[in-house]
Amino acid sequence: EAGVVQSPRYKIIEKKQPVAFWCNPISGHNTLYWYRQNLGQGPELLIRYENEEAVDDSQLPKDRFSAERLKGVDSTLKIQPAELGDSAVYLCASSSPDRVLYNEQFFGPGTRLTVL
Amino acid sequence: GENVEQHPSTLSVQEGDSAVIKCTYSDSASNYFPWYKQELGKGPQLIIDIRSNVGEKKDQRIAVTLNKTAKHFSLHITETQPEDSAVYFCAASMDQGGKLIFGQGTELSVKP
Numbered sequence: 001e002a003g004v005v006q007s008p009r010y011k012i013i014e015k016k017q018p019v020a021f022w023c024n025p026i027s028g029h030n031t032l033y034w035y036r037q038n039l040g041q042g043p044e045l046l047i048r049y050e051n052e053e054a055v056d057d058s059q060l061p062k063d064r065f066s067a068e069r070l071k072g073v074d075s076t077l078k079i080q081p082a083e084l085g086d087s088a089v090y091l092c093a094s095s096s097p098d099r100v101l102y103n104e105q106f107f108g109p110g111t112r113l114t115v116l
Numbered sequence: 117g118e119n120v121e122q123h124p125s126t127l128s129v130q131e132g133d134s135a136v137i138k139c140t141y142s143d144s145a146s147n148y149f150p151w152y153k154q155e156l157g158k159g160p161q162l163i164i165d166i167r168s169n170v171g172e173k174k175d176q177r178i179a180v181t182l183n184k185t186a187k188h189f190s191l192h193i194t195e196t197q198p199e200d201s202a203v204y205f206c207a208a209s210m211d212q213g214g215k216l217i218f219g220q221g222t223e224l225s226v227k228p
Contacts, residue, residue: 004159031213042120042205042218043160056215091159095213103148103209105216107159 002026004108006092012114018080021111025073025094032069033093033105034077043091043107049075082115089113118143120208122219129196130227137222139206140188146208149182149189150216154203164191196226 005024013019025032030051035043046065048056051072060067064083069075079086089110095103119142129135141149147168152160166173166180166189173180177196182189193200203223207216 033215040221042122042207042221043216044218045215048213048215050213093159103211103213103216104150104162104165106162107152109157109159 004092004094004106006090006108006111008111009109010112010114012116013082015084015115016081018078019082019113020076020078021090021092021113023075023077023092023108025075025092026096026106029094029096029106030072031095031097032075033095034067034075035091035093035107037089037091037110039088046077046090079113082113084115087113087115118146118208118210118217120206120217120219122206122222124222125220126223126225128225128227131196131198133196135191135193135196135200135224135226137191137204137206137224138188139190139208139219140186141208141217142187143208143210144184144187145210146217148209149180150207150209151178151180151191152205152207152218154205154221156202160205193224196224198226198228200224201226 032049034046037043047060049069067077091110093105093107122139150165154160177194179192203221206219
């Protein structure tokens, strides 16, 4: 089966500019996660969706970050305006409703964001 | 909240040797413990996991052990190969489908 797809793979922007990342989860996976991974660290959850509902966005910096998953499939994560400290890899992951009990999450390749 | 500590941060072994990475967690409610392998420029790949009702799990050259009393779990790789070189992350979760709390990662280098 196809894995989690993310685009773009790389993005370089000036600070204060907006940026958006797109994720297409594994087919049939209704749970979708956005994580941020800073250099040399493990991923940290930003937001989790169950279908189109955001069920955990406690770690999402809501003053500049937003996310949506309008039809319960693809998702977009946006930053506006970007700051230097937002430079990181943004990872999308998904899990199946059959396996959510066991929390097996499958990650995409990530989008590496550089803010200059 | 949950906190996961991982050691060592770097590990260098000779091909054919074994490698052990250890993690401790803080919240006794955690019940799911996956291990991920991350190669340069790629996303984390799930390689093995263990649930709280199991003490040990093995898959070919990879094994994971869990000690719930001590709140620590370990990854064991036997007969290491150069292609095992990567960054390995442990993680813990306490909620069904909930967020994973990751350790800081271990950079494993297997020298031919």
